[in-house]
Amino acid sequence: MIPKTRHPNVRGTRTGYVIRYTCPSCTAESVIVNKSARDHFREARAAVCRHCRTRINVLTPGKDS
Ligand SMILES: [Zn+2]
Numbered sequence: 001m002i003p004k005t006r007h008p009n010v011r012g013t014r015t016g017y018v019i020r021y022t023c024p025s026c027t028a029e030s031v032i033v034n035k036s037a038r039d040h041f042r043e044a045r046a047a048v049c050r051h052c053r054t055r056i057n058v059l060t061p062g063k064d065s
Pocket of ligand 1 (some may be wrong): 026028
């Protein structure tokens with residue numbers, strides 16, 4: 001299930017518990033660190049770019065991909 005939002009979708013890349021994504025607005029790379037196992041298995045999450053404050057819907061690949 002991917003929640004529907006009005007925010008742009010960005011596909012992130014997962015490295016362990018860290019998800020990296022590139023802001024579509026300012027092209028800055030940011031990271032999300034999962035703090036719980038429940039977060040770890042979510043397929044998408046809302047993020048806010050720390051550089052330009054753009055809200056982003058980050059799609060995270062499954063743990064096997
Ligand atoms: Zn940005």
